[in-house]
Amino acid sequence: xxxxxxxGDALNQRISDLKKLTxxxxxxxxxDMFQQDLSGLEASVRALEAQVATLKDCIRRELSAMxxxxxxxxxxKLQSQHLNSIASNLPARLPRATYTSVAGATLAGGRxxxxxxxxxxxGTLSAGTLQAGQGxxxxxxxxxxxxxxxxxxxxxxxxxxxRDVPRWYVTQDEFEAVSAYMxxxxxxxxxxxxxDELAGHGLATARLMAAVRAGGAKLAPAERKRATDxxxxxxxxxxxxxxxxxxxxxLREGPLVRPxxxxxxxxxxxxxxxxxxxxxxxVDGAATTVYVLCEPR
Numbered sequence: 644x645x646x647x648x649x650x651g652d653a654l655n656q657r658i659s660d661l662k663k664l665t666x667x668x669x670x671x672x673x674x675d676m677f678q679q680d681l682s683g684l685e686a687s688v689r690a691l692e693a694q695v696a697t698l699k700d701c702i703r704r705e706l707s708a709m710x711x712x713x714x715x716x717x718x719x720k721l722q723s724q725h726l727n728s729i730a731s732n733l734p735a736r737l738p739r740a741t742y743t744s745v746a747g748a749t750l751a752g753g754r755x756x757x758x759x760x761x762x763x764x765x766g767t768l769s770a771g772t773l774q775a776g777q778g779x780x781x782x783x784x785x786x787x788x789x790x791x792x793x794x795x796x797x798x799x800x801x802x803x804x805x806r807d808v809p810r811w812y813v814t815q816d817e818f819e820a821v822s823a824y825m826x827x828x829x830x831x832x833x834x835x836x837x838x839d840e841l842a843g844h845g846l847a848t849a850r851l852m853a854a855v856r857a858g859g860a861k862l863a864p865a866e867r868k869r870a871t872d873x874x875x876x877x878x879x880x881x882x883x884x885x886x887x888x889x890x891x892x893x894l895r896e897g898p899l900v901r902p903x904x905x906x907x908x909x910x911x912x913x914x915x916x917x918x919x920x921x922x923x924x925x926v927d928g929a930a931t932t933v934y935v936l937c938e939p940r
Contacts, residue, residue, distance in 0.1 A: 811939040845887030891932040
């Protein structure tokens with residue numbers, strides 16, 4: 644009985660399907676129109692598929708580039724940290740470029756005036772060359788003015804191997820790592836200003852050596868004698884030759900680092916931080932302390 648009922652239901656379903664198919668019959672004249680519509684629809688679908696494939700390729704390329712972008716972002720963050728650290732440790736005022744005429748040639752632009760001088764320039768130095776230290780020192784507060792004032796002593800150049808005067812500034816982290824008893828009341832800005840002042844002394848001595856090598860025609864007799872003594876007894880000494888240096892006598896002319904308790908404390912700190920090296924020499928028969936400006940490592 645159930646099988647007959649199932650057979651009846653199947654026949655009824657088939658009859659219903661045939662009725663629906665009968666309703667879908669179209670006239671022969673309308674077939675072409677429907678075929679054109681179907682062809683246009685197929686072309687649109689294929690174009691859409693091509694666009695989707697293009698989008699997938701683009702997304703795949705972007706995803707493959709994501710690791711590089713993330714690495715670039717991390718590198719940018721690290722560079723930003725380095726730049727912020729540098730900016731926080733720079734002194735209030737940096738040295739400016741100087742222009743000096745040596746034997747009719749102008750030294751400017753990418754080279755400092757010490758470049759030609761420390762290489763052992765021969766010939767006559769102009770009056771502008773002998774204005775030692777002008778623009779050579781810079782720092783916070785009185786350091787800049789101190790460099791120009793101390794630079795009018797009339798020095799020549801020579802002995803730096805064609806390099807700029809080292810200005811290896813002390814960072815905040817380095818300064819804080821030093822023992823409190825050695826820091827005293829000093830601050831990084833004052834220490835870096837002192838380095839600028841000492842760099843001015845080194846440049847002035849380099850000019851003096853260059854002047855005496857050139858014959859010393861522009862130097863006073865007493866200063867020429869002293870410069871010659873420094874050239875023979877100090878400039879060629881191991882650990883001094885090829886570097887910028889100055890003697891303890893120059894400290895009497897600086898406002899920040901003087902031969903007193905405060906100045907000696909500053910020199911001790913700079914030696915501890917590796918910014919200065921100290922040597923003992925004999926000049927005019929007297930023991931003299933020579934300070935060498937260290938290059939950044």
